[in-house]
Every structure is written in C-alpha cells, then in structure tokens.
Amino acid sequence: MLDVKNISKTFYPGTINEKTAIDNLSFHMDDGDFVTVIGGNGAGKSSLLNALAGTWLVDEGSIVIDGTDVTKMPEHKRAAFLGRVFQDPMLGTAATMGIDENLALAARRGKLRGLKPGISKAERESYRELVASLGLGLEDRLTAKVGLLSGGQRQAITLLMSTLQRPKLLLLDEHTAALDPKTAAKVLETTNRIVNEHHLTTLMITHNMKDAIANGNRLIMMSNGKIIYDVRGEEKQRLQVTDLLKKFEEVAGSSSMSDKLILG
C-alpha cells in the first residue's frame, strides 16, 4: 500500500540551522496495516508524515502510494489518496463554515469541484447519521459553525472528514495530544472504530507509549530521522512501556530522552 524508498529531507541546508529531519529512510506498509509511531522531539515523526502528505517535497528518494508515484505530486493532488488529522484541532476544519459544509468539502476530496451545489439535501441527511455515530449530540447542530465547537468535537469531525472518502492511507499526527484525557480516549476509541470498520491503512503518531502499544498491529520508533525499531504482531502485543524506555536508552542514552516521553 505504501512504499517509501530512501527518502531524505534537510531543512535550511548550508546554514547554521541545518537540520536533517529525515535521513535516508525506507519504509513499507501493507494494506490494512495500523502503524503507531513514537519518538522523541525532533525525531522526525511529523516530518515523515509531512513528507507523505506533500507539505513539502523530499530532497531524495521516492514515495509510492498503492502503485502511484506521488514523490513530485503537490499536496492538494496527493490529498486524493490521503486522510489527515492534525495535532492542532483548529487546523483540520474550516471554522467559519458549518459542520455539514465541512463534511461536504471532505466528501469531494479528489473530485473535480464544479458548479453543482456544494451540498445536497440527501447529503445533509446522510451526514446526520454519520455525525450521530460519534455520540457527541452534534447531529442536531449540523449547520452550526465548526468554530463554535470544542477541540475534541472538532477533532472528531476532522476524523470523519478524513475518512469520508475512503483514504488509501490515513495519517494521524498526534491527533489526541491537544485534548484532555477523557476526550482523548473518546477520540482514540472513535479512531479505532472507523479504522476497523473500513479496514484503513493507518499511520498514527503519538507521544503516549501506552497508546502506541495498545493500538494498531505494528509499532515503529524513530530517532534522528531514522526508524530504529520496528515490531509487529504478537511481539508488539507483548511489549511493555518499560521495554520501549529501555530501547530509547539504548539508542539515545537516557540523558537525551525527552520529558514528554517519560511523562507520556
């Protein structure tokens, strides 16, 4: 489903701020894989996601999604294959537009947008059911502006939007990090439900090691723009948080471990 070969990305090359975000990284995902990604600050987790999403183009290497080479494809064209949920709840939705309008925008991802109505009556009805499945009571506020919703509600809507057109690959960038624990758990639960329901190939960054172990069928750990650990299946299920911490110490030395990871 996803084939990443030898990609590299360096920011501000040739300056004092030069930073190699991704270092000759290769990575393959099978259809239906649910991979969780962990790593310290600046390990290259978000950079990997941004490289896949096309926020910027990689310096070297190639990215192939389901047989299509997207390495040089601009972000908005690549979006046809991808669903994305950002860390910041403000980023995933259009605040001045209604819940229904946001969903209608997402329903047309990868399609030509012409002069047909932006949202139809039948669509609005189908969204009511869809939004009701979130269990947040938003189905009665379908035309409410998304800007009026809480962070958790917005993330839940973004999740719906990213999966309305079945993506070949779902990219979740610490999408529960900005939420309170209760809401985060609920959004994660919804994530699992949607991913399982549609058998979505998913890449989820998290700073919470428990979440990383509990979700998905495969776990990768990143450091300095490389994948340093890759477990799947039963081996992953047997993992404990302490195992991961040990792994961190091995590669990075305990001193460079980020507070965020320990506390997570």
Next chain:
Amino acid sequence: MFAFINALPGAVAQGLIWGLMAIGVYITYKVLDFADLTVDGTMCTGGAVCIMMMLKGHNVWVSLLVATLVGMLAGLITGILHTLMGIPPILSGILTQLALYSVNLKIMGKSNQAINVDKYPLLVSLRNVKKMPIFQNTIFVSALFCIVLIAILYWFFGTELGCSLRATGCNPNMSRAQGINTKRNIVIGLMISNGIVALASALNAQYLGFADINMGRGAIVIGLAAVIIGTVIFEKIFKNFALKLLAVVIGGVIYYVVLQAVICMGFDSDLLKMLSAVVVAIFLAIPYWKQHFFAKKVTKGGAENA
C-alpha cells in the same frame, strides 16, 4: 439642511455604485482573507475601457462586459504575482496597481475622457437621479445591478467551487488536505473580485460622465469602509451570505450619505480622503480594542460539554 436633502439622491446613487465595488472588496478581504490593493487601479480601468468603447460606438452592455473582463485580467495578474512568483499579497496588488496606471493612460490616450449623456445611451448618470421615470432612474438601475450581482454570488458561493473558495480563505491547510488547489482558488477569487470592481468602475464613469486617471485613488479605503460599516452595523442580524453582501452595499450608501452630510456642514473637501482613512482606521481598530481593553468575562463550561 436643504442642500443636504437636495444632494441626497446623488449620494445614494454613488453609494450604490461604490457598494457594488465594495462587494468585490468583500470577496478578497473577507472571503479570501487577501488584502488586494489592485482595486485602486481596476477602479479606473473599468471606467476607462467602458468610456473608450462607447466613444468608439460600441453598445453599452458590450462595453460593460469588456470592462469587467479586463478587470478580471488585472486580478489574474495579481494572482500570478502572488501564487506563481511568491510575492506577498499586498505587494502583488501594489505592483499590478502601479502597472495599471500606465495601462489606464494608454487605454484613454490622455488623463481624462468625457462622455456626453445626451449623445450616448448611458445606463446611469448624475443627471438621472431626480425627476426620472423609475426604470431609468440611476438609483433604481444601480440597485438592480447590486441585487442581480448578490443573487449570482449567493448562488456561486453555494456551489462546490464556491465552497472550496470559502474554505481556502478560512483555512488553507485544511483546504489542501481536502484536495483543494488553494493557489488556483486565490487566482479565481481575485479575478471575480476585480471583475466586479471594474464593472462598478464602468458604472461610476458613466455616472460621472467621464473616466479619469485618478478616479481609482483610494478606492480600496472606500471599499473597506463600506465593508466595515456594513459588517459592524448588521453583523448581529444578517447571518445569511446574501444578506451580508447586502449589508456591504448599505455600508457603501451610508458612507456616501455621511460624506455628503459632512460636506454640507462645510467640511473642507480637501480633507475628505484623510477623513475616510481615519474612519477606516478606527473601525479596523475596534475589534482589536474590544479584545484587549474591553474583554468580556469568559463563559466557562466548554470542557464538560465536549
């Protein structure tokens, strides 16, 4: 007082024409979140094209159409400067605006071209605001232009393309993630906006009876004034997009009526542009002041409802 009442119909007619122009400004400034200064140039270009074509004997409607298309072309240039060449919005607009000064001179051949209302079938004219049959009255004709335009835009911004334009202005990141070509949309928005401004310019030139190289100077400020006045006064009651556009037109009318009142009170007309700038500056500052100095008590309880 009598002078003011006498001048009122003219002020309303001017306000409607500038209200039409302000709709163009609304699309870039409010919908696309792009402060487009091209309009200072386009507000002359439309009139110049229209007057020159009519002087050459072309039909008034054809002249209006071509004026609109030329305005759209100006918007396209600003769009290309911004999206393909990476120039910041304000600078892109200023560059096009400056270039348009030369273009406008070339179109007109000199700095001012007059057109006689008795010899040409003008749609609007300052001579036609009083004692005219309703259908030929400039106030009626201008209002009709505004209403038809609002209806078209209301339809357009409800379409798939129109929705994607609104999303582009609201959240470009999300728009790209949903497969929207934000660069193309910015160009489309600029073209629509400048087309509308050029149309208003063509009407304005007919109204005044001439096109002048300086007729667009400060147009962006007047447009913004109309947008801001309309928004501030009607934001609590007008929620619908069409009504919001109507509020902008009313904002334009209010601006010109107030301006007329100020003039009738004996205000030095040399200082009018400065007055406009001050008024717009204050209105732009109001939201900022509200936030920083008059913050309302926060209503808590959002987390429980999340």
